Amino acid sequence: AGELARVTCTVAAEPIAKEEMAKEVPKEIFLKDYEKPDYYFETVHLNFALGEEHTIVHSNISVVSHPEGGANAPLKLDGVDVKLRSLKVNGEDVKDGGYSLSAKQLILHRPPSTPFKLEITTEIEPQNNTTLEGLYKSTGNFCTQCEAEGFRRITFYQDRPDVMAKFTTRIEADKSLYPVLLSNGNLIEQGDLSEGRHYALWEDPFKKPCYLFALVAGQLASRDDEFTTCSGRKVSLRIWTPAQDIPKTVHAMYSLKAAMKWDEEVFGREYDLDLFNIVAVPDFNMGAMENKSLNIFNSRLVLASPETASDADYAAILGVIGHEYFHNWTGNRVTCRDWFQLSLKEGLTVFRDQEFSSDMGSRAVKRIADVVRLRISQFPQDAGPMSHPVRPHSYIKMDNFYTVTVYEKGAEVVRMYQTLLSKKGFRKGMDLYFERHDSQAVTCDDFYAAMRDANTANLANFGLWYSQSGTPILTIYTSYDASAHTFQLKCRQEIPPTAGQPTKEPMLIPLAIGLLGSKGQDLPLTSVYDGASLKSLKDDCGNGVTTVVLRVEKAEQEFIFTDILERPVPSLLRGFSAPVRLVSDVADEDLLFLLAHDSDEFNRWEAGQTIGRKLILSLVSALQQGKELFINKDFVNGLRSTLCNSSLDKEFIAKAITLPAESELMDLMEVADPDAVHTARRFVVKQIASSLRQEFLDAVNTNRSNEVYEFNHESMARRALKNVSLGYLASLNEPETIQLALNEYNTATNMTEQIAALAAIAQNPGELRTEVLSKFYEQWQKDSLVTNKWLALQALSDIPGNVKNVEALLDHPAFDMKNPNKVYSLVGGFCGSAVNFHAKDGLGYRFLGDMVLKLDKINPQVASRMVSAFSKWKKFDLHRQELAKWIHMGR
Numbered sequence: 023a024g025e026l027a028r029v030t031c032t033v034a035a036e037p038i039a040k041e042e043m044a045k046e047v048p049k050e051i052f053l054k055d056y057e058k059p060d061y062y063f064e065t066v067h068l069n070f071a072l073g074e075e076h077t078i079v080h081s082n083i084s085v086v087s088h089p090e091g092g093a094n095a096p097l098k099l100d101g102v103d104v105k106l107r108s109l110k111v112n113g114e115d116v117k118d119g120g121y122s123l124s125a126k127q128l129i130l131h132r133p134p135s136t137p138f139k140l141e142i143t144t145e146i147e148p149q150n151n152t153t154l155e156g157l158y159k160s161t162g163n164f165c166t167q168c169e170a171e172g173f174r175r176i177t178f179y180q181d182r183p184d185v186m187a188k189f190t191t192r193i194e195a196d197k198s199l200y201p202v203l204l205s206n207g208n209l210i211e212q213g214d215l216s217e218g219r220h221y222a223l224w225e226d227p228f229k230k231p232c233y234l235f236a237l238v239a240g241q242l243a244s245r246d247d248e249f250t251t252c253s254g255r256k257v258s259l260r261i262w263t264p265a266q267d268i269p270k271t272v273h274a275m276y277s278l279k280a281a282m283k284w285d286e287e288v289f290g291r292e293y294d295l296d297l298f299n300i301v302a303v304p305d306f307n308m309g310a311m312e313n314k315s316l317n318i319f320n321s322r323l324v325l326a327s328p329e330t331a332s333d334a335d336y337a338a339i340l341g342v343i344g345h346e347y348f349h350n351w352t353g354n355r356v357t358c359r360d361w362f363q364l365s366l367k368e369g370l371t372v373f374r375d376q377e378f379s380s381d382m383g384s385r386a387v388k389r390i391a392d393v394v395r396l397r398i399s400q401f402p403q404d405a406g407p408m409s410h411p412v413r414p415h416s417y418i419k420m421d422n423f424y425t426v427t428v429y430e431k432g433a434e435v436v437r438m439y440q441t442l443l444s445k446k447g448f449r450k451g452m453d454l455y456f457e458r459h460d461s462q463a464v465t466c467d468d469f470y471a472a473m474r475d476a477n478t479a480n481l482a483n484f485g486l487w488y489s490q491s492g493t494p495i496l497t498i499y500t501s502y503d504a505s506a507h508t509f510q511l512k513c514r515q516e517i518p519p520t521a522g523q524p525t526k527e528p529m530l531i532p533l534a535i536g537l538l539g540s541k542g543q544d545l546p547l548t549s550v551y552d553g554a555s556l557k558s559l560k561d562d563c564g565n566g567v568t569t570v571v572l573r574v575e576k577a578e579q580e581f582i583f584t585d586i587l588e589r590p591v592p593s594l595l596r597g598f599s600a601p602v603r604l605v606s607d608v609a610d611e612d613l614l615f616l617l618a619h620d621s622d623e624f625n626r627w628e629a630g631q632t633i634g635r636k637l638i639l640s641l642v643s644a645l646q647q648g649k650e651l652f653i654n655k656d657f658v659n660g661l662r663s664t665l666c667n668s669s670l671d672k673e674f675i676a677k678a679i680t681l682p683a684e685s686e687l688m689d690l691m692e693v694a695d696p697d698a699v700h701t702a703r704r705f706v707v708k709q710i711a712s713s714l715r716q717e718f719l720d721a722v723n724t725n726r727s728n729e730v731y732e733f734n735h736e737s738m739a740r741r742a743l744k745n746v747s748l749g750y751l752a753s754l755n756e757p758e759t760i761q762l763a764l765n766e767y768n769t770a771t772n773m774t775e776q777i778a779a780l781a782a783i784a785q786n787p788g789e790l791r792t793e794v795l796s797k798f799y800e801q802w803q804k805d806s807l808v809t810n811k812w813l814a815l816q817a818l819s820d821i822p823g824n825v826k827n828v829e830a831l832l833d834h835p836a837f838d839m840k841n842p843n844k845v846y847s848l849v850g851g852f853c854g855s856a857v858n859f860h861a862k863d864g865l866g867y868r869f870l871g872d873m874v875l876k877l878d879k880i881n882p883q884v885a886s887r888m889v890s891a892f893s894k895w896k897k898f899d900l901h902r903q904e905l906a907k908w909i910h911m912g913r
């Protein structure tokens with residue numbers, strides 16, 4: 023990814039030989055080159071002497087050889103930014119020629135016969151570690167982040183997930199500065215030492231890869247609770263934060279207990295230790311980390327109060343607390359053989375957290391939100407230079423592969439197993455997977471085999487979903503034969519060429535489909551001819567069905583439904599049964615019919631989105647040709663009926679009346695035109711707002727939350743509908759609607775409504791906007807998580823020339839370059855504004871270029887996440903491509 027994405031060269035404490043320096047060129051690592059390690063580690067005893075100047079880490083490892091491994095092969099240990107203090111084998115110092123040391127490796131040339139004891143002492147400086155990988159300090163406390171390859175920044179180790187060992191961890195530190203000392207497993211001993219120091223000894227009975235190691239030391243308080251497992255064991259639950267934040271951990275604790283119960287009920291998975299800790303830290307690169315029994319979280323995904331966190335934050339906390347907890351089985355008990363298999367744990371665990379959130383709230387709304395995310399982020403990634411399969415074939419820096427493809431597309435792949443095998447069959451597959459692989463490090467193929475074997479299923483070319491990149495295009499033509507009473511579908515699948523993959527094979531695509539009759543009812547589906555045979559359609563209990571899952575396996579395939587007595591309106595790809603781009607000949611009037619009647623809520627929403635996409639894209643070309651813009655009245659009327667339909671869930675309505683995002687629209691264009699997309703979309707927003715003005719006013723007035731804030735679906739749904747309506751109204755920039763928004767702002771009693779009212783007002787440049795923004799800052803300046811919202815809201819703004827405001831905010835006390843959340847809010851937020859980031863004067867690109875160069879010196883992971891905004895550059899016109907290239911190549 024060019025000059026900007028380069029990774030900071032890691033410097034070893036010892037002088038490095040010239041030949042070694044030459045090896046520093048980034049190396050591409052290939053899945054096909056995987057080899058088992060020659061040595062395994064059985065037990066690891068770690069001792070940390072935490073200090074202000076340096077921290078001394080002593081590790082004592084029992085080394086055994088791999089049954090088929092080469093005897094006396096050199097033992098290669100990874101290590102980055104660690105100073106070697108001593109190295110012993112079986113109690114004896116290793117002589118100078120017995121080992122070699124480079125910037126990234128310690129090699130023991132001739133290890134003795136196994137088993138043997140390896141003792142290593144290293145010195146590190148966590149207080150100067152700004153990468154937030156390995157052991158580092160966040161607001162005075164010590165904490166760790168070892169996935170993917172952070173453990174090598176703590177001590178020399180075989181830092182790879184297929185090396186699983188039992189860890190004990192002894193921590194010693196100053197007692198007044200670091201009263202709380204935590205690590206994985208059970209606390210088995212603690213006590214005082216001389217000079218005001220103390221220690222704690224932790225033992226983790228489960229073997230694990232080092233990426234799941236964790237240590238926390240500092241001044242923390244805890245919220246304590248208890249969970250009784252299905253077999254009657256009591257588990258202590260503790261959520262650790264600075265004392266003043268403890269009141270904000272109620273929702274996190276609720277989420278944890280709900281997750282523990284859900285995993286028992288849905289997957290039969292019980293927690294396996296007597297203690298579960300969560301620690302919230304303000305400086306964290308990602309969302310959270312599933313370290314065994316000691317999860318560490320970005321504080322934004324733990325802390326919430328009605329006044330400071332929005333409904334979206336509450337939902338994110340529920341989902342991520344669930345996600346990390348679920349990793350205990352999918353990730354920790356069964357882990358990955360190598361990092362190419364990352365989706366084995368992440369895709370599966372995202373799927374599990376999606377299902378958890380669905381069961382806790384509205385399934386349709388959750389599905390819609392997840393599909394929107396896929397379309398906004400993953401589809402563009404899969405169509406650009408960063409396109410890679412769910413299981414990548416190679417990588418240079420693993421940290422850059424924590425992508426929406428591995429996570430979200432990976433979750434879609436797992437979901438497709440369930441769609442193909444049914445919920446019951448999927449559960450059987452999961453049970454077999456755990457039965458076969460508990461305490462092993464395995465691959466995506468092992469997961470596939472468990473699903474296949476438990477169901478004796480034919481999953482023929484389904485495995486290609488792991489190895490082929492690119493979003494398949496599924497084209498469907500339909501026709502009805504009134505005399506034969508048959509309904510025919512002609513399907514074609516095509517996977518576009520992607521980076522490194524010019525040609526593709528057809529894959530098994532589950533296509534869920536239903537047919538609607540003229541009254542909007544689901545027609546019974548009795549039998550279907552799938553090109554090979556006529557199959558009669560019944561569910562497991564022998565009852566008739568109205569939705570079937572067709573197996574689209576070939577490049578071209580035909581299906582014929584029989585006994586269809588009237589011309590149906592097809593509801594294709596129900597529930598978004600596969601992560602594809604659907605192209606079909608379903609006419610606009612049929613889409614409007616689906617919007618009004620489909621029993622599949624996802625497709626009901628999708629019908630509206632499809633019309634919306636078509637409409638806005640046609641306006642974009644009208645704009646490009648200098649033509650006048652018109653709105654499709656039927657579409658507006660369809661939205662009106664949805665908005666006024668009191669039988670619908672209000673959160674669903676809020677989603678259904680929200681137009682496709684600018685990034686989704688740009689992704690659908692041959693050459694993305696951010697200005698035209700923005701103008702066209704804004705035009706439609708305002709047209710809808712003025713046509714449905716009264717309906718929106720009613721929605722705002724009848725959905726205010728007067729009562730105390732509650733995190734439940736009903737009240738969240740009311741707030742969602744009210745907030746979307748307010749946004750439409752304020753877009754009109756009329757005195758009356760602006761006054762309404764201001765009123766909502768002033769009377770808001772929770773962050774969900776306060777920030778929505780602020781966003782509504784902030785659409786329109788002017789004095790009021792400035793005034794309310796500074797009022798908001800004044801109120802919340804002491805709450806860093808809230809000021810992040812304030813930064814993001816301004817950064818995302820589409821008001822012309824906004825890059826200047828964003829640059830000014832870099833010097834604002836609310837910003838801090840070393841805190842990833844601040845960078846994601848301000849810099850990341852800015853890249854989310856298509857008009858300003860892609861501004862034709864190039865100032866947006868220049869801003870990001872400057873930021874990335876600065877960030878890379880502090881925290882390469884954060885820099886590389888930010889630079890990815892450039893990865894869509896080929897989507898744009900030549901002028902913008904030239905600008906981006908010029909900035910990107912380092913000028």
Ligand code: ZN
Nearest residue numbers: 345349368371
């Ligand atoms: Zn995860």
